[in-house]
Amino acid sequence: MNRLCVALVAALLASCANVPSDYKFDPTSNDGLVVGSITYDSSLGLYSLVVISPGSSKLLKMSVGYSQWPPLGPLTDDALKARGGTYAIAAPAGSYRIVGWEIRQGAKITRSAAPIEVPFTVEKGRASYLGNLHFSEDWEVSLRDRSSRDLPVLRARYTVLEQAPLQFTIAKDMNIEKLGGEYRSQFQLPIFIPIAR
Numbered sequence: 145m146n147r148l149c150v151a152l153v154a155a156l157l158a159s160c161a162n163v164p165s166d167y168k169f170d171p172t173s174n175d176g177l178v179v180g181s182i183t184y185d186s187s188l189g190l191y192s193l194v195v196i197s198p199g200s201s202k203l204l205k206m207s208v209g210y211s212q213w214p215p216l217g218p219l220t221d222d223a224l225k226a227r228g229g230t231y232a233i234a235a236p237a238g239s240y241r242i243v244g245w246e247i248r249q250g251a252k253i254t255r256s257a258a259p260i261e262v263p264f265t266v267e268k269g270r271a272s273y274l275g276n277l278h279f280s281e282d283w284e285v286s287l288r289d290r291s292s293r294d295l296p297v298l299r300a301r302y303t304v305l306e307q308a309p310l311q312f313t314i315a316k317d318m319n320i321e322k323l324g325g326e327y328r329s330q331f332q333l334p335i336f337i338p339i340a341r
Contacts, residue, residue, distance in 0.1 A: 163232050167304050169269050175234045176266040177308065181294045182208045183228035184279035187249070188215060191228065193277045194244040197236075204240075206231040206274075211248040223297040230294065232302045237268045245277060245285055245324055251331045254283070256324025262287065264313035271305055275314040283327055288319040 169175065182191050190211035195204045208229035210216050221229045242262035247254040266272050276290035291312070299305045 161233075163234050163302065163304075165301055165303065167232070167234070167302060169304065169308070174237045174268050176237050176268055176311075177232055177271040177302075177304070178204070178206065178235050178240075178266060178274060179230070179232045179271050179294075179298050179302075179305070180206065180274035181224060181228060181230045181276045181290060181297075182206065182278075183221075183224060183226040183276060184209070185227065185281045186279050186283060188213060188219065190248040191277070191279060192246045192248075193242060193274065194246055195240050196243050197238055197240050203243075204233060204235060205246070206233055212250060221297075223300070224293065230298050230301060232271075232298065232305075235266050237266050239263065239265055242274070242287070247279070247283070252329055253332055254327050254329040256285070257328050258325030260324050262320075265311070267311055269308065270311045271308045272311045272313045275318065277323075284321070285323045286319060286321045287314070287323050289314055289317055291316070 163177065178195070180193070182193060184191050188210060190207055190209045192205040192207040195206070196202070208231065209219070219227050221227070224230070240263070242264070243260050244256045245260075246256075264272055264274065273291060273295065274287075276288050276294060278286050278288060295310070
């Protein structure tokens with residue numbers, strides 16, 4: 145049972161992990177990349193953009209930040225000149241939807257309350273830019289085009305983006321304010337499972 149739990153956690157983390165900086169497309173794979181940035185003016189947390197593939201219940205989360213104090217790394221991304229960071233996630237080609245956002249701060253989880261339906265596609269061997277998800281101090285969330293800032297940073301961090309055709313998925317200069325409307329918070333208490341030897 146313990147091995148099963150470890151395997152499930154590992155699979156979940158792998159599905160949300162950034163590709164390595166030297167990532168290359170496998171010609172036998174159907175994968176493309178989903179890239180963008182998440183920034184915040186508010187306090188410490190793990191900030192995520194939540195995406196789903198139609199016909200699947202599997203959620204992908206693009207995340208930056210740290211949910212616990214002390215943080216495990218820097219809070220400010222010097223290249224972006226902001227708190228937060230960039231992401232680059234490999235995903236199978238197909239149709240996807242942005243369906244929400246989430247903030248984790250210790251045991252507290254805050255999620256968007258209103259439905260979000262922002263469709264985009266992932267194509268094999270291409271990168272889809274989802275823009276910048278930004279959280280204000282009051283957790284008003286916007287999805288906006290920051291390609292002039294983000295893309296040079298992403299290309300410097302992921303060499304595959306120097307050659308991969310880029311597929312823009314949001315309109316130039318787009319700015320959707322109050323994405324997901326209000327928010328709701330809940331506390332998720334840890335569950336301790338006794339382990340016998």
